[in-house]
Amino acid sequence: MTAVTSADVVVTGPAIGSSARKEGGDTLLTGRGRFVDDYTLPGMRYAAVVRSEVPHARILRVDVREAEQSPGVALVLTGESAAAHAGPIPHFIDPAARGGRYTDVRCLAVGKVVYAGQPVAAVVADTRRQAEAAAELVRVEYEPLPHVLDGDDALAADAPLLYEEWPDNVVLHNHYGTGDVDAALESADLVISDTIRIARSTTAPIEPRGYLASWDRLDETLTVYGSLQNPHQLRWMVANSLGLDETAIHVITARVGGSFGLKMQGHPEETLVCLLSKLTGAPVKWIEDRREAFMAGAREQVHRFTVGAMRDGRIVGIRDQIVANTGAVSAQAGWAMPNMSATTLASGYTVPNVQAELHVVVTNKPPLNAARGFGKDSAHFVMERVVDLVARGLGLDPAEVRRTNFIPAGQFPYRTATGLNIDSGDFPGLLDKALAALDYDALRKRQADLRTEGRHLGVGLAFELTPESADGPGSFVSGFDVTTVRMTMTGKVTVYTGVTTPGGGNDTGIAQIVSDELGVPMSWITVVQGDTERCPGGFGNFSGRGMVTGGGSAALAARDVRAKIATVGARMLAVPVDEVEVAHGYVRAVGDGRTVPIPEVAAAVVTRAFAIANEVEPVLEATRAYKPGNIDHVPDERGRIQPYPTYSSCLHAAVVEVDAETGQTKLLDFVMVHDCGTIINPALVEGQAYGAIVMGIGAGLTERLVHDAQGRLASDRFKSYLLPRAGDLPTIRLEHQVTPSPFTMYGNKGAGEAGVGGAQAAVANAIEDALAPFGVTVREVPLPPPAVLALIDEARTK
């Protein structure tokens, strides 16, 4: 035993709260990060998917003869033959479990297709090019059926039915909220009714989806590599649809090149690629191409609202009828997003009377897929437009109308009219910081000055409340997660966690937590994620849960291991255990500063189990689950449940100049004041926020998925679907406010989702503000130049 003196100890500050650089950053920087398309296996073959070219039709015949004769082809699979080997794909969130309607979703269409792009057949060949060439030779004969692409049209009594076992095209119909809206509107000084449309946009990570499945004929086991968010859910889904034992399936998450919800599980190609490997006995890889990736919708809603406000700006009631076009049904969770649009309505405002009615409607468009914001973004877009319209109607400043209606900082937890129990926050504080950052009064003066020159500067504000770390009973949307912390006898630590990272960096944050809780340097820690054989059963990535549930469970497990290190270390230092601290790789006697290195303690636990470590269970490993507080599934007296532990909040401010001649919007400045409670790693939080803001700016200005009259995607590349580029953006300014959550391990809230809806609303509000001299009203996003010109024309002809 070589206890050293304190002079030898290199002490650094706590890891939590520091902007530690990204774990494994050098691997990515040198091109050695292994994404799914970078895996190759011996004998690997490639799959291509034959997709429907029509939006709605019966499949009369699938002729595969020519394709089967094509060079290199090993298998051509049709929907009928796939159905003989694979059952329906279980839903990530079953609509029936939420009071909605169930329908079978299969990996390849059987009997009929319900959207252009739906998988109809698949080809496996020696090379990708051979597979794609053969896919072109599959002949599908269709009997066209009438189709419907618009959500309102799909609700009409004579609309074509997508799913013939349903009486209509409604997946979910629900009412939300409490209070007497009629009476509130009756009493209001100002009542506004209008319609807002949010067009279909998409997540568009730079890496599309992809899977590589390998069936072992001898062991009868399946190994799946994928660009995934939810490996354990995938294992369960594939086990169900292919009739395999879950323990026969090993899912390995490759590095994920961005996801933003897209790579949550439930996609038909997941089951399909596994089945193709099983049928061919070879490893089969399928990598989505960009055109296919653009089929995934992120949001598409129409809101018909009526709002009532008093002369002083107080909003007293809102009624909102929402029609959400979810496209065809998928087993992925996208259909459930509009539920959160309704639930989040009224946001962080004290609106006592809220009534929302939601129809989630199926149409012959491709399915919505889960997307950053998960429907909350649309609630914010509508609510922030509503607040601006109220301000305009009453001749009040939009900043002050927000302040008037915010839940006061002292009133948390606060139960909203729709049932959310907001844990904490300081919304007026966010507003103050944003206005100061803008120099709001000076900006308004500059706006007035520029108007005299015929120039159109606009300022748009938007508040955003982000319920995070959801729990949905009976689904795979889980509010807890599980982490194992394991220390070797040399003191090195491996953290195996059930949460996954789509690239944002929660592995770094979790390492920071373990570093502080266990008392070892960051460089001793490795974080393993996404592997169903190595990591404990968990739920992966969604709903800003990585640091709440992954970080919380890692902390608990690290504390268990630390307790043993402290016990044995104290004995080695011959002091009571409550007189040592464990930090920076050493156990230190508080009294005299003597230390013993943790590796020596770890070795002693294992090699002196019957001596100095006697009565300490000699395993330096712990597995713990963390369940945050504030989740309540018992309906209250008004039937409201509370599925979120914590609520992040932020305030956005966009400054634009609009060219009224060209319709071009130039974004001049953008400020976000962000409150995600205690911050584990500021740089990582900021990175997430910047990305979400820019995604929202894109959805507000340029991003729109366009389908032709036959439901075929017209915006199928980055030339026709316009993501913001560097030159389109000012340097976004971010400020933090910290109001810790009382319901999570460190007071941290979710980060990563906040940004989309608020930014989308802020730019839209800014454009309306810029064009106030024309009297325009923004009723739809995105707002590319032609839409802006149309707004001006519309206002002029009134």
Next chain:
Amino acid sequence: MNRVRLKVNGQEHEIEVESCTLLVHAIREDVGLTGTHVGCLTGDCGACTVLVDGASVKSCSVFAVSADGAEITTIEGLAGDEGLHPVQQAFWDEFAFQCGYCLPGMLLTTCELLDRDQDPDDAAIDQAINGNLCRCTGYASIRSAVRRAATRMAAGDPDALPESQRSESPSAEPPPSA
């Protein structure tokens, strides 16, 4: 099939490709360097950017045969024995990537920019990286990284880093356990 000679990151390769094989596929599949990524195959996202004879090229928009005899630099060729290239270091320090999928394009585009303009302003940076899409960062941190790299390289101090970070050799990920 066509015989094509490429000098990739200083190493000679002779590969057999079809006439229609794209350079990005030749690099990934025939040369075997998978750090260059495919994001769109339409020349829009820039994740496949490499340097061909010193000029940035979207390797999805070039046939492999047309690069016969060329010197190519990929993301794997930036770090030397002494550690990461200053551009790589700057991207790490400035959190200029998250998922890392767009990184090959961002890094090589930055190298090309700093090769011809040692002190680019924001407009020049934006112009250089405008052909490269990033969905994670919102670009601000990338601009900061380009500026930091320029400053460091101008100071002639390519590895102006703490000793501990310089001595660490980059860790490779384990091969697939199939």
